[in-house]
Every structure is written in C-alpha cells, then in structure tokens.
Amino acid sequence: MTFSWTPHRFSGGALALDVANSVVLRADPQRRIDRFSDAATMDAFSSGANRHGAERDLFGALEPVDEPARPGLVRLREAIDRHFRAEVLGRGKPALLADLLDAISATLRISGERPQALDCATARSALMLxxxxxxxxxxxxxxxxxxxxxxxxxxSRAWCDMAVCGNRVKASRHYRRNREEPQP
Known part of the structure; x- marks a missing residue:
C-alpha cells in the first residue's frame, strides 16, 4: 500500500499537532499505524508540511530530520500528544508539561543549529501552542x-477536516437514520 502526505494529514492547524497526528488510530493497539516508523515516510513528512502545513510560512522550507535525531522527534511527538490531549480532556498535569518542556529542550539542544529541520520546527511550534x-x-x-x-x-469547528471526518460522521448518521425508519 502506498502512502502520501495529503492535505488531510495536515488538518491539525499547527506543525506540532500534525506531527502528533502522524500516529493513526493511536488508542487502538491492534490497528495503530505509526507513520514515522518508516524512515522514508518520516522524511517525506517535511515535503508534505512544506506544501500543506498551516505553519509553513513561519518556519520556511522544512528539512528532514537527521538520522541520529529521529528518536528525539518521536519522543517529542509523544510528549506533544500526551500533554495537549490531557489539556483538552481537562486532565492536564504538571508532570506532562515538564515532559514536554524537557523534550522540547532536548530537541533544540540537538537540532538548534538547523532551524529548518523538522524536529527543531516542531519544538518551536509546540512552544507557540x-x-x-x-x-x-x-x-x-x-x-x-x-x-x-x-x-x-x-x-464551532467540530472535526479536524470537514471533507473527511465530517462527511464520514454525517454519512454514518444518515445511514443509521434511514435504516431505522420504516420504508413505505
């Protein structure tokens, strides 16, 4: 199966959120897909963000992460997801914020000389969030x-992307409603 970084994959509205969203079906261990588990797909993320990302004008042309820095980007991604997800759910904790700040700091220490590197730009995006x-x-x-x-x-926006998630929810609702109503 081929995969491409389409506009829908950048519907988070911030680079840090788009990076966090690179894990599909995060809560379902059987169906979970980590798009960064493949180095080529991780490298292609930068090009996709340059074309479709909401913050593409803030960071300039993003470059792929150097191979030694890849584990740090994954650590940063997970800290972003844990912290901001907890905040939205009203379960924010100082320890989650400390973990995020630690991951941001480590990333900037390693990649700060390359401000256009995906990991450095993601850390800066997380700080802005x-x-x-x-x-x-x-x-x-x-x-x-x-x-x-x-x-x-x-x-009032309800879905990350109306064209994908919004339409799926509305179509499902329509199907259930028509299936439950008796046909004349």
Missing part, C-alpha cells in the same frame, strides 16, 4: 481522535 492565548481552541476530533486547532470565527 503552549503560549497560545485561547487554549479552548485546541480540540480532539470525535471521528479520528486527532488533535486540531479550531480557527473558526465562532469556535
């Missing part, structure tokens, strides 16, 4: 469970 003025804009998609920023004017 930590300092965001409206934390209630961070949400979890009820369909795919991805983290995303609600940038809608009235803060």
């Amino acid at each position: 930590l300092s965001r003025p409206e934390p209630e804009r961070l949400k979890i998609c009820p369909n795919c469970n991805w983290l995303f920023l609600d940038r809608s004017r009235n803060r």
Whole structure:
C-alpha cells in the first residue's frame, strides 16, 4: 500500500499537532499505524508540511530530520500528544508539561543549529501552542481522535477536516437514520 502526505494529514492547524497526528488510530493497539516508523515516510513528512502545513510560512522550507535525531522527534511527538490531549480532556498535569518542556529542550539542544529541520520546527511550534492565548481552541476530533486547532470565527469547528471526518460522521448518521425508519 502506498502512502502520501495529503492535505488531510495536515488538518491539525499547527506543525506540532500534525506531527502528533502522524500516529493513526493511536488508542487502538491492534490497528495503530505509526507513520514515522518508516524512515522514508518520516522524511517525506517535511515535503508534505512544506506544501500543506498551516505553519509553513513561519518556519520556511522544512528539512528532514537527521538520522541520529529521529528518536528525539518521536519522543517529542509523544510528549506533544500526551500533554495537549490531557489539556483538552481537562486532565492536564504538571508532570506532562515538564515532559514536554524537557523534550522540547532536548530537541533544540540537538537540532538548534538547523532551524529548518523538522524536529527543531516542531519544538518551536509546540512552544507557540503552549503560549497560545485561547487554549479552548485546541480540540480532539470525535471521528479520528486527532488533535486540531479550531480557527473558526465562532469556535464551532467540530472535526479536524470537514471533507473527511465530517462527511464520514454525517454519512454514518444518515445511514443509521434511514435504516431505522420504516420504508413505505
């Protein structure tokens, strides 16, 4: 099966969230897919973020992570997911924040000389998310469970991507409703 980094894969609204969302079906151990487990797919993420990422103008042209820094990017990704997911669910803990800050610090120490490297840009994106003025804009998609920023004017965005998750939920609801109603 071939895989490509499509616009939907960058619906998080921030590079740090898009990196966290590189694990598909995170909560389901049997079906979980880690897109960064393959080095070529991890390397291709930078190109996808350059084309489709919401913060592509902030960081310039992103470059793949050096091989020795890959475990650090995965550690950073997991710390981002744990901290921000807990915050959205109202279960934030100082220890999760400390782990995230530690992962950010380690990443910047290693890759700080390469500000365009994916890991360095992801760390900077996570710092920007930590300092965001409206934390209630961070949400979890009820369909795919991805983290995303609600940038809608009235803060009413329900899904990470209306064209994918929103349509799936609406189609499923329509199917159930039509199946339950008796046909004349």
